[in-house]
Amino acid sequence: MAVRGRPHVVLTLDRSVPCGYLPCPRRLASHVIRLNNVTKVYARGARPALDDVDLEIERGEFVFLVGASGSGKSTLLRLMLREERPTGGKVFVAGKDLSKLSTWKVPYLRRQIGTVFQDFRLLPNKTVFENVAFALQVIGKPRHHIMTTVPDTLELVGLGGKEKRRPHELSGGEQQRVAIARAFVNRPSILLADEPTGNLDPTTSVGIMRLLDRINRTGTTVVMATHDDEIVDQMRKRVVELDTGQVVRDQSRGVYGSDR
Amino acid sequence: MRLQFILSEMFVGLRRNLSMAVSVILVTFVSLTFVGAAALLQAQISQVKDQWYDKVEVTIYLCPQDSEKPTCAGGEASQAQIDEIGQKLHSDALAPYVKKVYFETKQQAYESFEKRYANEWWAQSVTADQMQASYRVALVDPSQYQVISDTFTGHTGVDVVQDQRKVFEPLILVLNRATLISGGLAVVMLLAATLLITTTIRLSAMSRRRETGIMRLVGASNLFIQLPFMLEGAIAATIGAGLAVGGLWFGVRYLVQDWLATSVRWIPYIGAGDVWTVAPFLLAAAILLAAISSLVSLGRYTKV
Structure with a gap:
């Protein structure tokens, strides 16, 4: 009933809200990531790391990328970040054709993408707070913005009260939470995670997955490359399986191995 | 920030x-x-x-009181000799080479000497008579020093012709x-x-x-x-x-x-x-x- 009389509420361009049952306005392209016939060859003559990949990921989706080592998961993530350029085909991220994106605009693309790695990549000589604040400082955010946003984000990832610790004083799971906080502190529309639980024990991994799920529920698209079959089987999200650079399975609410 | x-x-x-x-x-x-x-x-x-460099190019020193040069056998350069040299410097033959000539008397030479070395003990005994008068010649082309030198070296009343640029x-x-x-x-x-x-x-x-x-x-x-x-x-x-x-x-x-x-x-x-x-x-x-x-x-x- 509350919606009556305000049927256009979705047109407020609140990017964090998926279109839901209402038709998506055209300006809000529903595909936040799209790959068309993408091929990536690293060395001339070598087997392509990605071979004619087509993939569409919608706003607010949670997608697992699975596959053996060398199947092309990391390459796919690197293409989305424009750390690499495709040898053939087109990559669209956040409505931009990355092949046409000039170099100086790349930083602005990356501000819309948060990234998390297996090895956390924290700065050892900075505190938890400073590590997260760093991501905002280097893109020139004003001090008052940092002072309010960073504590909120640390609270969100469950690290409230540990602002002054240094990375080496934290457990692996907590370090990954710091990394996630850093990736999410600028409220990106996309979060890319490259085996975020690869260095963590199963119990800790579950905690990290809960956190990523919570972030996904705020409307952030999450793409996660992983080897962790238990997690994939538990989460029941969309699964894209790569094998030697090709998409061999794309299944919503899938499991890790197709043969089980 | x-x-x-x-x-x-x-x-x-x-x-x-x-x-x-x-x-x-x-x-x-x-x-x-x-x-x-x-x-x-x-x-x-x-x-x-x-x-x-640009002010002084060639100096024709005239005979002082007791020079041993043969051209100075007649003692200190007389006014007639000075005039003669002056005329030659202004003659048509040298006109293409000479830009400017000015004459420095013994007294002027002494004054500028005194001014420069006022505080030196050895300069105190020098008198105006020990100085020598000279013609200072600015040349149109400074490298044409030889012309002046040829004309005036050996001239009676001339002690020595010196290209001052050589000093510098x-x-x-x-x-x-x-x-x-x-x-x-x-x-x-x-x-x-x-x-x-x-x-x-x-x-x-x-x-x-x-x-x-x-x-x-x-x-x-x-x-x-x-x-x-x-x-x-x-x-x-x-x-x-x-x-x-x-x-x-x-x-x-x-x-x-x-x-x-x-x-x-x-x-x-x-x-x-x-x-x-x-x-x-x-x-x-x-x-x-x-x-x-x-x-x-x-x-x-x-x-x-």
């Missing part, structure tokens, strides 16, 4: 690579000192030229050679400085790969990533330039003005003011040096 952040990054970098930063400062200091010295030597040359030429030659040497050293040292700054920035960038990697990842702009490194190089080079200016000022103040100027008095010397004229150029050179080095080294290490 941004400025503060960039500055703090820069100081962290300088502190971590302190010994390298110090070596950059020293190398720029030495190389720019040579550059500055070359410039000051040239300033000294033009100072000498301005003062003397060895000095100017020495100064020019010194300029070349310090210029050459400056080039070598500047090359060393450039390479050293390049290496320093590269080291600094490598030791902060982790930071720059994260900066790129979260979308920091290229300028933001590179600026601290550039500033590091620029600050070190600027300090080096400052030291070079200080060194040159010290040299001019104590070596030239306090020592040379009191012991060899007949040359006008450059002053501290000339150092201040050179200083902005040295500073600009330092900044240019740092800029070139950072462009070379950063392109590879902090690319998007």
